[in-house]
Amino acid sequence: MGADFLIPLDDVTEGVDTLNATNDNGVVDGTRYGIGWHRAVYALIFNKAILAEAGVELPETIEEMIAAAKTASEATGAIGFTGRHSMNEFSPWSKDFLNWAYGYGAELVDDSGKITFGTPEMAQAFDAFKAAYDSGIIPIGDQMSTQRTRFKEQQMAFSLDNSGGSLNIATGGPLPGDELGATALPFPHPGAHQQIFLGVNTWSSDAENAAAKEFLSWLISEEGQTSLRAASGPDALATDVPVTAEFVAANPWATTFAEMAADSRSTLIPGYELETQSILRPLMTSLEKVLLNAATTEEALDEAQAEIDADYNN
16 A cells, blocks of 8 residues: 555445455555455464374474474374575564464554564463474474475374465375364464455556456355365455365365464554565564574563664654
8 A cells, every 4th residue: 555556436335244354455545445365374284194103293382383393293203394484584583483473462562563573472482482493303404395295205293384375285285184283383372364455456447447346246256266266275255255175175274274364463563564575674584693603582582672672763
């Protein structure tokens, strides 16, 4: 919205009562500018066969996940857990890490609208991530593309991944879709999601705008949503059109993602949406320092907060 290049779409959704909460962020100051295409939420995914062989139960906390990953690795030789963990993958890592931050109750913006990093909740998220990092369950240095390939090749026990990444892992490889499992993130609070919205460019012609709106009207209809569902797998859509029975039969993990999408949170910072990546850079830099033992959690968050205060909160 910073470029002011979208036209209102309230006339497209007028009288439509099937839109779900995934469309809420498409409304700015009471005017709708976007309609949800899909929402990709995160979950803790796992290899059913590896966990069964190791005799471990699904974890509900980070401590339990670390223990389960270690047991699975010792019993089967598999790598315990995968996840991005370095500034080499800053942009996707920052999105992934917000699951940890939100999961421990961190708020990136306080009631006065100021950006807040140095909170007890964020410190808990840092400490939990470092505990996983230091435990030996993560293949340090591997890019996420390599980690996903290893998961697909049945060499991984657990991973924190989104619905799109999970669909990639479960498709076209040695791991059958029904041998992939998904469960809630091992945090006290819900995690994050990434989302695509569709809008209409204000610089298009009247005829082009009319055609675009006609398409959006069809997209949010029952026919449109059913058609999109067939191609979208586990992602949440603009309406509560269910994941197809055929897809669930082949990929029973999909229903977990559909359920978790309801209360997940955007990876965009409220009130600072267009500046999210710039704001998250000092946070992730400080986390990397903690992981590499170049600073304590308190020191790193104080440094990140000071940088943010100078740039945004003064």
